[in-house]
Amino acid sequence: MSLLKDAILSVTSQGDKAFIPYIMAGDGGLEKLKPTILKLQQLGVTAIEVGIPFTDPVADGPTIERAGERALANGTTLRKVVETLNSFADEITVPLVAMTYLNPILAYGVESFSAEAKAAGIRGVIVPDMPLEEREIIHPTLSDAGIDLVQLVSLTSTPERMERLTKASEGFIYAVTVNGITGARSSFANELEEHFKKIQSYTDTPVLAGFGISTPDQVKNFGAFCSGVIVGSKIVDSLVNEDWTTIEELVAAAKTAVV
Numbered sequence: 001m002s003l004l005k006d007a008i009l010s011v012t013s014q015g016d017k018a019f020i021p022y023i024m025a026g027d028g029g030l031e032k033l034k035p036t037i038l039k040l041q042q043l044g045v046t047a048i049e050v051g052i053p054f055t056d057p058v059a060d061g062p063t064i065e066r067a068g069e070r071a072l073a074n075g076t077t078l079r080k081v082v083e084t085l086n087s088f089a090d091e092i093t094v095p096l097v098a099m100t101y102l103n104p105i106l107a108y109g110v111e112s113f114s115a116e117a118k119a120a121g122i123r124g125v126i127v128p129d130m131p132l133e134e135r136e137i138i139h140p141t142l143s144d145a146g147i148d149l150v151q152l153v154s155l156t157s158t159p160e161r162m163e164r165l166t167k168a169s170e171g172f173i174y175a176v177t178v179n180g181i182t183g184a185r186s187s188f189a190n191e192l193e194e195h196f197k198k199i200q201s202y203t204d205t206p207v208l209a210g211f212g213i214s215t216p217d218q219v220k221n222f223g224a225f226c227s228g229v230i231v232g233s234k235i236v237d238s239l240v241n242e243d244w245t246t247i248e249e250l251v252a253a254a255k256t257a258v259v
C-alpha cells in the first residue's frame with residue numbers, strides 16, 4: 001500500500017491530473033514552512049515535494065540552487081525540517097515527499113530519519129544522488145516505516161535501465177522531461193509522449209513529469225500523456241515574490257488537463 005500512489009490515483013480517477021509543487025524548506029526562514037504547506041494543500045495540490053537544502057546539489061539549476069543557498073544561510077538542516085513539520089503534522093492532509101541527497105539521511109541515521117519523517121507526514125523520499133544499485137542502504141528501513149522511495153527516470157536511460165527503475169519506483173515514477181538541470185524551459189523534445197508511454201507500459205504506478213514545467217499550458221500539455229506534473233523553479237520563484245495567483249493558475253491547469 002502506498003499513500004502517495006493512492007493520493008495520485010484518487011485525483012486521476014476523477015479525470016484530473018496530479019499536481020505536485022516543489023518548495024525549498026527554509027527559504028525565507030523555517031517559519032514559512034507551515035503557512036506555505038497549509039496554503040498549498042488548501043489550493044488542492046495532490047502532494048508536496050519538500051526540498052532539503054544541500055551544499056552540493058548535483059541536479060539543481062540556478063533558481064533552486066539560490067533558494068538552497070538562502071535556506072542553508074538560515075541554518076536549515078534535514079533534522080530541523082523534520083522537527084518543524086512534526087510541530088504541525090496533525091494539520092497536514094496531503095502526502096509530503098522529501099527531496100534530499102543521501103548524506104543528510106546517513107548523518108541523521110536511517111532508522112531515526114525514517115521513524116521521525118513518518119511521524120512528520122513524509123510519505124516518500126527522492127534521493128537524486130543515490131543509484132538504484134545502492135538503494136539497499138536505505139530502502140528496507142524506509143519500507144518498514146511505510147515511506148516510498150521514488151525513482152527518477154532520465155531521458156537517457158537505456159530501455160533495460162528504464163524498466164528496472166520504473167519497476168522499482170514507489171508512489172510514482174518521476175519522469176525527467178529534459179537532459180540537464182532543473183529550471184524553466186520553453187521547449188521540449190518531440191519524442192516525449194512516446195517515451196512516457198513506454199515508461200507507463202512497465203507499471204501501473206502513475207508516471208509524473210518534472211523538470212522545466214513553468215506555465216499552465218505546459219501543465220496541460222504534459223498532463224495529456226501522463227498522470228500529472230511536478231513544478232519546482234516556478235513555484236520557488238512565485239513564493240519568493242508572494243505571487244499566489246501564478247501558483248493558483250498552475251494548480252488549476254492540472255484540474256482541467258484532460259483533453
Ligand SMILES: O=P(O)(O)OC[C@@H](O)[C@@H](O)c1c[nH]c2ccccc12
Pocket residue numbers: 022049051059060064099128152181182183184210211212213214230231232233234
Ligand atoms: O525546477 P523545475 O524545473 O520545475 O523541476 C522540478 C524540480 O525543481 C524538483 O523536483 C527538484 C528540485 N531539485 C531536484 C533534484 C533532483 C530531482 C528533482 C528536483
